[in-house]
Amino acid sequence: MALLWLRFALGCYFIGLIYAFVALTRTSDLFSRIALHAASLGMVFHFVSLVELFLSGHVVWASVHNGESLLAFFSMSFFMLIYAIYQTTSPGVVVFPIVFFLTFVAAMDEQPVLLTSFVHVKGWLIAHIILIFTGYAALVLSFGASLLYLLQERRLKSKKPTSLISFLPALEVIDQIGYRSLLLGFPFMTLGLLTGSVVAISVYGHVNFLDPKILLSVLMWVVYMLMIFTRWNSGWRGRRAAVLATCAFVAAIVAWAANYFSAIHRFAAS
Amino acid sequence: MRYQLIGVNHKSAPLEVRERLAIPESRLPDACRDLTAYPGIEEGMIISTCNRVELVTHTTNGSADLRGFLHKHFHLTAEELDAHLYEFREKDAVRHIFRVASSLDSMVVGEAQILGQVKEAYATARAVGAVRGQLDQLFSRAFAVAKRVRSETEVGSSSVSIASVAVELAKKIFGSLQGKTVFIVGAGKMSELAARHLMAHGCASIFVANRTYERAIGLAQKFNGQAIKFDDLYNTCDRADIVITSTGAPHAIFRREHGEQFLARRKNKPMFFIDIAVPRDVSPEMAKLDGIFAYDMDDLQQAVSSHVADRHKEAELAEAIITSEVEKFDARLHTLDVVPTIVSLQDHLETIRQAEIDRVRGRLGHMTPEQEIAVEALTRGIINKVMHTPITTLKTAAKEAEATTVIDVVRRLFNLRDKDSAAPNQKNELGTRP
Numbered sequence: 288m289a290l291l292w293l294r295f296a297l298g299c300y301f302i303g304l305i306y307a308f309v310a311l312t313r314t315s316d317l318f319s320r321i322a323l324h325a326a327s328l329g330m331v332f333h334f335v336s337l338v339e340l341f342l343s344g345h346v347v348w349a350s351v352h353n354g355e356s357l358l359a360f361f362s363m364s365f366f367m368l369i370y371a372i373y374q375t376t377s378p379g380v381v382v383f384p385i386v387f388f389l390t391f392v393a394a395m396d397e398q399p400v401l402l403t404s405f406v407h408v409k410g411w412l413i414a415h416i417i418l419i420f421t422g423y424a425a426l427v428l429s430f431g432a433s434l435l436y437l438l439q440e441r442r443l444k445s446k447k448p449t450s451l452i453s454f455l456p457a458l459e460v461i462d463q464i465g466y467r468s469l470l471l472g473f474p475f476m477t478l479g480l481l482t483g484s485v486v487a488i489s490v491y492g493h494v495n496f497l498d499p500k501i502l503l504s505v506l507m508w509v510v511y512m513l514m515i516f517t518r519w520n521s522g523w524r525g526r527r528a529a530v531l532a533t534c535a536f537v538a539a540i541v542a543w544a545a546n547y548f549s550a551i552h553r554f555a556a557s
Numbered sequence: 558m559r560y561q562l563i564g565v566n567h568k569s570a571p572l573e574v575r576e577r578l579a580i581p582e583s584r585l586p587d588a589c590r591d592l593t594a595y596p597g598i599e600e601g602m603i604i605s606t607c608n609r610v611e612l613v614t615h616t617t618n619g620s621a622d623l624r625g626f627l628h629k630h631f632h633l634t635a636e637e638l639d640a641h642l643y644e645f646r647e648k649d650a651v652r653h654i655f656r657v658a659s660s661l662d663s664m665v666v667g668e669a670q671i672l673g674q675v676k677e678a679y680a681t682a683r684a685v686g687a688v689r690g691q692l693d694q695l696f697s698r699a700f701a702v703a704k705r706v707r708s709e710t711e712v713g714s715s716s717v718s719i720a721s722v723a724v725e726l727a728k729k730i731f732g733s734l735q736g737k738t739v740f741i742v743g744a745g746k747m748s749e750l751a752a753r754h755l756m757a758h759g760c761a762s763i764f765v766a767n768r769t770y771e772r773a774i775g776l777a778q779k780f781n782g783q784a785i786k787f788d789d790l791y792n793t794c795d796r797a798d799i800v801i802t803s804t805g806a807p808h809a810i811f812r813r814e815h816g817e818q819f820l821a822r823r824k825n826k827p828m829f830f831i832d833i834a835v836p837r838d839v840s841p842e843m844a845k846l847d848g849i850f851a852y853d854m855d856d857l858q859q860a861v862s863s864h865v866a867d868r869h870k871e872a873e874l875a876e877a878i879i880t881s882e883v884e885k886f887d888a889r890l891h892t893l894d895v896v897p898t899i900v901s902l903q904d905h906l907e908t909i910r911q912a913e914i915d916r917v918r919g920r921l922g923h924m925t926p927e928q929e930i931a932v933e934a935l936t937r938g939i940i941n942k943v944m945h946t947p948i949t950t951l952k953t954a955a956k957e958a959e960a961t962t963v964i965d966v967v968r969r970l971f972n973l974r975d976k977d978s979a980a981p982n983q984k985n986e987l988g989t990r991p
Contacts, residue, residue, distance in 0.1 A: 440847070443729060446856040457732030458827060522824030525847045 289343070292336035293356060293394045299329030300359075300390055303383035310380050319376045326363060326379070333360050333390070354543075356393035357416065359386045361424035369428065369464055375456045378464060381431030411486050419479030425472020426511065426532075426539055432465030433532040440525050462524055465532070469515055480508055500545040507538035558890050560650040560695060563623040563642055564604075564611030567664045570641035572855045576836035578610040578631055581805045585678070589687040591630060597621030600692045602682030604657070606674045607747075607835040607854050608664050613654060615691035619646065651695060652883045658699040659706040659875060664858040665719060666872050667712040670747065672703050694890075702882045709878060712871040719747065720754040722860045723831045723852075727755065727799055730829050730850055735759040740797030742766050742790065743804035744776040747833050751801050756780060764797060766790045768804070795819040801831045802838040809840035816843035833857070888955075895955040898964050899948055901973045906940045947971075 306322035337360060340353060366382045369375070439455045455461065483504070487494050495501060514531045517523040523531070565575055580588050585603060592601035592612060598621050601614040612623055627638060645653045656662045660671045679696045682688040688696070706712060727734055737760045741748045744767040752763060763782030766789070767773035773784040785793050790810075794800060795818070804810060811830065819828060830851035832839045837853050844851035852860070914936060918924075924932070947967050954963035967973070 439729075443726075443850055446852065446859060457728060458730045460732040520824075521821075522826055524825050524827075527847075 289336045289339040290394060292332045292339065293390065296329040296332035296336060297387070297390045297394050299325045299332065300383065300387045302326075303329070303379060304387040306376075307380045307383040310377065319379075322379060322383070323370065323376055326366070326383070330360065330363050330367070333363070352393045352395070354416070354420065355389040358420045358423050358427075359389035359393065361420050362386050362389070362427045365424050365428045365468065369468075373456060373460055373464060375460070377435060377455050377461075378428060378431050381434055382427065385427055385431075411482050411489070415479055415482035415486055417479075418475045418482060422472045422476030422479050422511075423539055423543075425468045425475065426535060428468040429465045429472065429514075430532045430536040432461050432468060433529040436461045436465060436525060437529050465528070466518055469511070469518070473511060473515060476508060476511055480504060500542065503538060503542035503545050507535060507542050510535040510538050558647050558651070558887065558894075559599075559616045559619040560614070560645075560647055560654075560691070561616050561619065561621055561623060562611060562613050562645045562650040562653055563627065564609060565641045565643070566609035566611070566662065567855065567858055569643050572835065572837065572853060574638070574641050575608070575610060577633065578605075578627070579607075579835050580605040580610065581807075582681075583805075585681050586685045588630070589682045589685050592626065593687045595621070595626045598626075600687060600689050602678055602688050602692060602696075604675055604678040606671065607833060608858075609657070609662075611657070613650070613692065613695075615695075648883060648887055651886055652879060654695060654699050655702045655879045655882055656876075658696075658703040659879060660703070660712070661706070661872055661875055661879065664854070665722075665861050668719070669707075670750075672700070673746075676700065695886075698882070698886050702879065705882070706875045706878055710871045710875045712875045719833065719854075719857050719861065720751040722857055723751050723801070724754045724758050726831075726850075726852060726860065727829055728758070730827055731798060733759060736761045737798040738762045738764070738796055740764045740766070740785075740794055740800045741776065742794075742800060742802040742810070742838065743768075743834065744772045745803045745833075748801040748803045749776060749779070751831060751833070752780060755799060755801075760799065764793060766793075791815055791818065795822040795828075797828070798826070799829045799831065801833065803833045804838055806834070806838060807836060809836075809838055809843070811839045811843050813840060813842040813846065816846045816849045820846065820848050831857075891960045892955045894960055895951040895964060898967055898973065899951055902944060902947060902967065902971055905971055905973055906944060910936045910940055 302325035303322050306318055309318060333356070337357065362382055363386050366378055366386075369378055435455060436458065439458050439461055442455070443458065456464075484494050487501075496505070510531065514523075514528070514535055517531065518528065565578060567575070570578075580603060585605065588603050589601060592598060592603060592614065595601075597616050597618060598614045599617055601612060604611045604613065612626070614621060614623065623644065624635070624639065624642065627633065627642070628635060631638075653662070658672055658675050660667050660669065663671050675696070679688060679692075682692075724734070727737070731737055734755060737755075739752050739755050739760050739762070741752050741763065744765060756763065763777070763780045764785050765773045765777040765780075765782055766785040766787050767776070768787050770784065770786060773787075776782075777784040794815075800811075802811065816828075820826075825848050827848045827850060830839045830844070830849065832851055832853045835854060839851040839853070843849060914932065921928075921932075947970075951960075951963060951967060954960045
């Protein structure tokens with residue numbers, strides 16, 4: 288059933304995806320409202336799907352697909368949070384396609400990976416998963432914001448009169464969204480890595496820093512910290528910030544992909 | 558009517574060209590003198606604003622080489638300049654001046670500032686004696702027309718000024734303007750207006766720097782702001798989020814290195830430069846920096862052009878007023894043109910009559926008062942009959958385009974001298990001065 292609900296959610300997110308493409312070329316208040324409602328409905332289905340998974344009794348979240356589903360949900364939650372504060376749907380231009388993609392993959396088929404060997408650290412594991420995905424979601428938002436910043440900066444620099452009527456919020460608002468997402472996400476990411484280490488130590492007795500998954504995760508964390516530092520120290524914005532955000536985002540994707548070739552996250556095998 | 562006008566404006570020429578033609582206020586009187594000293598030009602004045610540079614002249618034969626004057630005065634070649642120039646003569650020149658004064662030719666149609674600028678240009682040229690009878694009439698009428706357009710149409714009422722466009726742009730960059738700092742560089746009316754708008758939208762504090770420190774103090778006081786010595790400009794400028802610059806400096810005063818300095822000091826927080834100076838105060842190199850958003854006059858024009866559409870209707874109404882005013886002015890000028898000719902024709906024939914009477918008086922011997930009256934009546938009667946047709950023809954022709962030809966023919970036939978035609982006082986008495 289969880290998968291069915293997830294597919295309903297996917298249908299709703301699809302509307303968001305279309306919005307993302309349309310919004311790049313023209314502004315429509317009506318369409319952004321429709322997209323917002325569709326996304327909210329999608330989140331309801333998505334939430335039901337996640338709750339069903341949780342109630343199913345197994346800690347199956349650690350399967351790659353379910354993780355993607357969780358990340359999509361958290362990204363969407365961040366999007367809604369930003370909407371509540373800034374009343375803008377424009378981050379959806381970046382967030383909706385990512386959420387759609389993640390949900391799409393997660394909704395493809397069921398691939399439960401049972402974590403029999405982790406049962407004794409279940410609490411830590413759940414904390415690890417939730418924290419790390421919240422961090423990821425913040426990173427997705429921040430990455431989206433930095434792309435929007437570039438876009439808005441280019442529009443303002445091009446000085447075309449039509450560019451003034453745009454769906455994008457003010458440059459400084461986009462900047463704040465990006466920076467605040469970063470700041471908010473950082474403690475989650477850090478705690479997520481720490482809890483992950485606790486899980487790893489309790490299962491394997493040590494943390495193998497040469498493992499690609501751990502190496503990439505640490506790398507991502509370093510880039511994340513670097514982003515906050517450059518921003519705090521010298522106010523990096525625009526192009527330079529976007530480059531860093533892209534690096535962090537790519538590192539995050541690679542770290543995620545490392546699940547496939549890391550010994551630690553290869554749960555089924557262990 | 559031998560009005561002749563040449564110029565460039567925001568539509569005909571890019572800022573780069575206008576920058577090279579702009580004449581600073583201090584050099585305007587000399588430029589006016591140069592213009593009137595140029596061959597073929599009787600009267601001349603120069604309108605030099607951010608958006609236009611125009612030479613308005615009254616010429617001796619209606620075809621003075623104004624292009625030649627521009628090439629010479631600004632050391633520009635025909636290739637560099639001519640493609641951007643427009644030239645109007647006679648009625649078209651009158652129409653253009655009326656449109657300019659009424660703000661129909663402005664970048665922001667209906668903005669009130671241009672009228673003040675034209676009035677200043679007029680006063681400057683008048684002070685140096687470059688404007689006399691002919692241009693005097695033209696501009697007096699133009700100011701009256703501008704007033705009429707403003708009162709009878711809505712063209713100026715919802716004026717989307719540069720100032721409000723600047724506010725809109727600032728909001729696109731900063732979101733809310735609450736607590737933002739504005740820096741005025743070069744105290745001018747336009748910067749003051751823009752600053753006022755920004756303050757009304759929440760900007761918190763203001764700095765003013767001006768070459769004349771006293772003027773900076775004066776303006777700063779108006780806004781409860783702080784006057785800055787011009788030498789301290791670069792040290793304080795980074796404290797401002799929005800900089801309105803309109804100095805008369807011949808070169809950019811904000812260059813790339815300044816921009817880099819500002820950004821480093823304010824941790825790359827964006828800065829918005831509203832550059833309403835011509836020549837520009839912000840170098841294009843600086844404007845390229847990430848975090849620097851510089852809008853010059855041309856950019857602002859682009860931004861406002863999207864707003865003007867809704868005022869087209871009012872502008873059409875204003876255009877109709879202009880057309881009727883041009884016709885009225887034209888008709889009046891022609892009527893005035895024939896009056897001196899009629900007067901000198903009358904004088905001429907009267908002189909002949911008197912001379913002839915004096916000549917034959919000796920031969921007639923003593924005349925009784927009745928005879929004197931009879932001779933007087935006879936000669937006057939002949940003259941009046943002779944003059945009747947030419948005068949009627951002149952008066953009729955006055956309203957037509959052929960007036961000049963008819964005047965010319967009458968003058969030649971009766972051998973009237975040219976000096977009689979230059980009688981501006983008479984013209985003004987007959988015309989209704991606005």
